[in-house]
Amino acid sequence: MVNAGTVYQRCRCGCGLICDHADLQRHEARCTGEARPPSDKTVKRRKQSKGFAEASRDFKKELAEDFGDKPFIIQCRNCTTKCNFKKPEKDVSYQEVLARFQEHFKAVDFFAAAKEAHVLKRKTEELAQQLQEEREEAAIRTQEASKSIEVAATIEHNSHMLINTINEQAAMNEVLAKDIVRLKGELIQTQSESQCVICRDSKKSEAFVPCGHVCVCRACYDHLARVSRANSVVCPTCCEEVRFTMRVYL
Numbered sequence: 001m002v003n004a005g006t007v008y009q010r011c012r013c014g015c016g017l018i019c020d021h022a023d024l025q026r027h028e029a030r031c032t033g034e035a036r037p038p039s040d041k042t043v044k045r046r047k048q049s050k051g052f053a054e055a056s057r058d059f060k061k062e063l064a065e066d067f068g069d070k071p072f073i074i075q076c077r078n079c080t081t082k083c084n085f086k087k088p089e090k091d092v093s094y095q096e097v098l099a100r101f102q103e104h105f106k107a108v109d110f111f112a113a114a115k116e117a118h119v120l121k122r123k124t125e126e127l128a129q130q131l132q133e134e135r136e137e138a139a140i141r142t143q144e145a146s147k148s149i150e151v152a153a154t155i156e157h158n159s160h161m162l163i164n165t166i167n168e169q170a171a172m173n174e175v176l177a178k179d180i181v182r183l184k185g186e187l188i189q190t191q192s193e194s195q196c197v198i199c200r201d202s203k204k205s206e207a208f209v210p211c212g213h214v215c216v217c218r219a220c221y222d223h224l225a226r227v228s229r230a231n232s233v234v235c236p237t238c239c240e241e242v243r244f245t246m247r248v249y250l
Helices: 021-030 040-045 050-064 094-105 111-161 169-193 218-228
Strands: 007-010 018-020 071-077 105-109 206-209 214-216 244-247
Touching: 007 021, 007 050, 007 105, 007 244, 018 050, 021 050, 050 094, 050 105, 071 111, 094 105, 111 169, 111 206, 169 206, 206 214, 214 218
Parallel strands: none
Antiparallel strands: 007 018, 007 071, 071 105, 206 244
C-alpha cells in the first residue's frame, strides 16, 4: 500500500525492495539480496488483489528512481489536510491502479521536507506569538474603552440631574456627550474589525498559514474547503494558497 506521509527508502542490500523507513533496518538484517514478489499469503492477509500489490510495489520503485538510496516521503498532490485516496476495488486492473497512484501521489526528498516543516513550524510559532501579543493588546484596549464608557455614562447621568440648578454644566455636558459618541464609535469599530470578512456575523477564528491573515470564521472556512473540493483553499485577503489553519480567539 502507498501511504501519504510515510517515509520510504530502497533496500541497500540489492533486492531493490522499497521499505517503510521504520522497517528498513529490520529488513536489511535478514535480506538475501534477491528480489521477491509479494507472496499470495501476504496479499491475502492485507486483503489486496495481486494487481494492487504489484502496482503499489512498482509505483514506489518508480518514485525511488529519483532518490537512489536516499529516503523520500510520499505526499498527496491536492489533498489539503487528510488524504482522501480511496483504495480501488479488487477487480480494478494493474494499469488503472498504477495510474491512480501516479495521479494522486508524489514524492519529495525527506530531508528537504523535514527542513521545510521546521521552517513552517518556526513561522507558525512566531505567528502564534504575534497573535497572542495582539490579542492581549486588544483585550487591554477593550477593557480601557469599557471603563471609559462607564465613567462617561456616570458623568452624563450626574450632569442631567444637576442641569436644572447648575446651568454652567451645559457646556461640559455637550463635550461629554461627544466623547461618549466617539468612544462608542471606537468600540463598534473594534468589534467590526473582529468580524468574519465573508459572513460579517461571526468572529474571525482561523489564522491562515503561511500568509498569516486572520479574516474568516470556522463556518466560512469549512464552506470554502467544501466548495474548493480538490483545489486548495485560498486566502480571501491575499489569494495565497492555505496549507493549514490555526484556531485563534479574538
